[in-house]
Amino acid sequence: MNCSECMAHISEFLDGELSDLSSTIVRKHLLSCSDCQRLADEFFSLNFEIEQAMNAIPVPAYLEERILTSIRLEHNTASKQVWLTGLTLIMLGIPILALFSPFSLSSLRLFFKTISVLMHTWLTLITIVVPPLLGLGITLVVTLLAGLGIYSLRALLKGLQVNEVLS
Numbered sequence: 001m002n003c004s005e006c007m008a009h010i011s012e013f014l015d016g017e018l019s020d021l022s023s024t025i026v027r028k029h030l031l032s033c034s035d036c037q038r039l040a041d042e043f044f045s046l047n048f049e050i051e052q053a054m055n056a057i058p059v060p061a062y063l064e065e066r067i068l069t070s071i072r073l074e075h076n077t078a079s080k081q082v083w084l085t086g087l088t089l090i091m092l093g094i095p096i097l098a099l100f101s102p103f104s105l106s107s108l109r110l111f112f113k114t115i116s117v118l119m120h121t122w123l124t125l126i127t128i129v130v131p132p133l134l135g136l137g138i139t140l141v142v143t144l145l146a147g148l149g150i151y152s153l154r155a156l157l158k159g160l161q162v163n164e165v166l167s
Helices: 003-014 020-032 034-056 063-100 102-129 132-158
Strands: none
Touching: 003 020, 003 034, 020 034
16 A cells, blocks of 8 residues: 555544455554654544544533424424425316316316305395394305405415425
8 A cells, every 4th residue: 555545545544434454454554654654643633632622512401402393393394385385286286177177177167056056045045034134244244254264275375485386
């Protein structure tokens, strides 16, 4: 082994990362070459000083717990983002499926017809059975609840980063 080959492996040798055969070859070269031995001693001394300096730095209390908590929070945020991204993809995919699928389109028509019939039934029931003022109040409450639902959905999706969905 020559000096350049020894220098290429000196750090691995000092860290104990070489195979037994390679370690023996480097050790023999270090015994026969004073220049490489001096460099190995400097590396060893530097490693020792770094280790001492690292041990002298106090580790903050509860560091491991804070790191694990931070990882859990990041995981939860990422998990929520995955759900919101999936929900957005579904919401974007439904109109596309409706446009390209006759079955989906007829199902969508059936849904809207059902909603229309329910609304007409509701309005008829309100006007016939309930006094007009109370019917107006009930309709306003239902409308308010629907508006709150839409507002809540908008607030939920407001923080959604759609760039990753569309890119």
